[in-house]
Amino acid sequence: MTNAETGKETDNKPMARVKTPIYRSKRMVIFGCGIVGARLAVKLSEAGNLIKIIDDNSEAFKKLPVKRVEATSIVPILGDGTKENDLRKASAHECDVFLALTENTTVNLISAQIAMYNIRVPRVLCLVADEKLCDIYNELGLEVISPDSLMVGNLYDRVNE
């Protein structure tokens, strides 16, 4: 085969393609801008994800770094996460992961179930303070995070280091 412009013969071998890992930032919605929610939002946005954080208390958004909010890598949304309309305002219907991280387990559970069954978010995580209820919530099909079991796991790992 010859090159039309240069007239020189070209190699028939196909161009070697450089395989780079494809990274797509995830869209995440966090319900609850408490200490856990705010810190996680910052950490996830630093990792390149797009975060929307919903809370019914505007004062709670003061925990978020102003620069990240101005750069819209974290978008605070004032609303009630136990209401489907408010979750849709936070674009929960377009997100990849939904995290219910308020201090109230029942509120988390209501919100997580709306996200899971009504809005059909692909992945839903729910913070549950009472460990004895974790099995019950797991049976309801929710992915549950218990602070107690996380702490036990962490301490166990440290002891065994």
Next chain:
Amino acid sequence: MLIALIQGFPSDITVVKTACNISRQEKEKITLLYVIEIDRNYPVDQDVGIETDRAEEVLRDMEHLCKEQKVRLSGQILQARFKGAAVVSLADEQKAHYIIVGAEYDLRTEVANFGKTARYIMNHANCDFIVCQSSNLDEKG
């Protein structure tokens, strides 16, 4: 003691199954509760035959489902102005450890959601409160 609120919605089956799971684990007795809401224009003990028949039918179905699970249970029908307040006061009276409530199903919009009953119980209950929604949205009452 645990109180499972039966409302004639698709989520009732999930409520009963959850109640049975807890009952087996914690050796608690289940009270299946159906509350008939009476409008303020009528006395609260107004005879509402059709509603009572429906409540009994729904409770019978749920009791049948529970019997397969081999748990201790009783059924109760209450007439009240508001479901949420009735559930909370019964839970206080019977010193219940759990209240289990399902999502309400809107026949008009065909959407299951947590309505004012769940919100009231969440804010006023003095025991553990579990809300559950049917995972199978095709299960319609």
